[in-house]
Amino acid sequence: MTPQREIDRLRESAEFVRAAGGEAPEVAVVWGSGFGELGSALEVSATWDYEEVPHFFSCSTGSHSGVLQLGRWAGRSALVYRGRFHLYEGYSAKEVVRPVRLASLLGARTLVLTAATGGIQPNLRVGDLLLLRDHLNFSGHNPLVGPADGFEPRFVDLTHTYAEGLRAIAQEAAQQAFSGPLAEGVYGSLLGPSYETPAEIRFLRAAGADVVGMSVVMEAIAARQAGMDVLGIASITNLAAGLGGGTLSHEEVLAVGREQRQSHEHFFHHLLRRLGPGTDSDRGVDPSSIRLADPKGNEQGEEE
Ligand code: HPA
Numbered sequence: 353m354t355p356q357r358e359i360d361r362l363r364e365s366a367e368f369v370r371a372a373g374g375e376a377p378e379v380a381v382v383w384g385s386g387f388g389e390l391g392s393a394l395e396v397s398a399t400w401d402y403e404e405v406p407h408f409f410s411c412s413t414g415s416h417s418g419v420l421q422l423g424r425w426a427g428r429s430a431l432v433y434r435g436r437f438h439l440y441e442g443y444s445a446k447e448v449v450r451p452v453r454l455a456s457l458l459g460a461r462t463l464v465l466t467a468a469t470g471g472i473q474p475n476l477r478v479g480d481l482l483l484l485r486d487h488l489n490f491s492g493h494n495p496l497v498g499p500a501d502g503f504e505p506r507f508v509d510l511t512h513t514y515a516e517g518l519r520a521i522a523q524e525a526a527q528q529a530f531s532g533p534l535a536e537g538v539y540g541s542l543l544g545p546s547y548e549t550p551a552e553i554r555f556l557r558a559a560g561a562d563v564v565g566m567s568v569v570m571e572a573i574a575a576r577q578a579g580m581d582v583l584g585i586a587s588i589t590n591l592a593a594g595l596g597g598g599t600l601s602h603e604e605v606l607a608v609g610r611e612q613r614q615s616h617e618h619f620f621h622h623l624l625r626r627l628g629p630g631t632d633s634d635r636g637v638d639p640s641s642i643r644l645a646d647p648k649g650n651e652q653g654e655e656e
Contacts (some may be wrong), residue, residue: 388610
């Protein structure tokens with residue numbers, strides 16, 4: 353028997369989600385560590401534990417609830433992942449990006465990736481959010497390695513991995529929520545799960561990284577292959593190794609997420625209501641090609 357191709361596995365996952373009915377998602381959001389309780393305004397039309405979704409896995413990172421939700425949020429039809437799969441859990445890069453590829457098969461054109469990170473850029477403070485402008489992939493992995501398995505193109509251009517237009521929209525949302533702009537910078541990705549050494553942080557800083565984390569990059573690569581527009585948002589949950597003086601722990605990462613919940617909730621609400629069709633016009637995508645679940649799903653008539 354011919355082994356199943358990755359695209360066929362994901363088509364099964366997509367069939368499963370579609371069978372619940374509901375709208376096709378415009379936007380997919382992946383909540384990372386410390387973000388998992390956000391999105392309380394999501395009007396949920398369907399919820400699944402990850403184990404129920406064909407070809408998904410349970411989340412072994414205890415803080416990730418491992419729940420997939422479909423619904424409406426701030427006027428957008430949204431697919432929300434509460435938790436992600438990491439390379440450090442032992443999943444392959446292809447397995448790590450299944451949620452992103454599923455979102456793309458379901459029709460989502462915009463992907464919001466969030467993640468807890470250690471701050472490297474000197475002006476960052478614990479609790480800040482930072483918009484990703486680019487990344488450094490030091491994980492040693494890439495989801496496009498191996499048989500194409502139905503996913504094209506093989507050689508993906510990553511010049512505009514994090515869409516400039518989406519960053520501009522996020523800055524408008526930040527102005528509303530925080531009365532000021534967010535920092536922007538480069539995400540340095542390592543495999544983990546141990547935190548970095550101070551020497552590694554000095555290396556990352558010299559290489560141009562502003563924050564460090566153990567996720568995001570596989571997902572961003574798969575999303576760009578699928579032609580999705582990516583917005584990457586890092587939460588600074590600690591200063592990176594050797595910069596803060598304390599001991600790094602996952603508990604600290606989660607505590608910062610809890611403390612920031614209210615202000616982050618405001619920001620994401622403003623962001624979601626601004627994420628509509630045409631946000632990728634600066635990248636030459638024809639807005640009429642974007643599949644809209646709700647033809648009335650625009651900003652008009654919505655209150656701030
Ligand atoms: N390093 C890597 N990943 C992280 C960190 C860190 O300091 N903080 C939160 N996730």
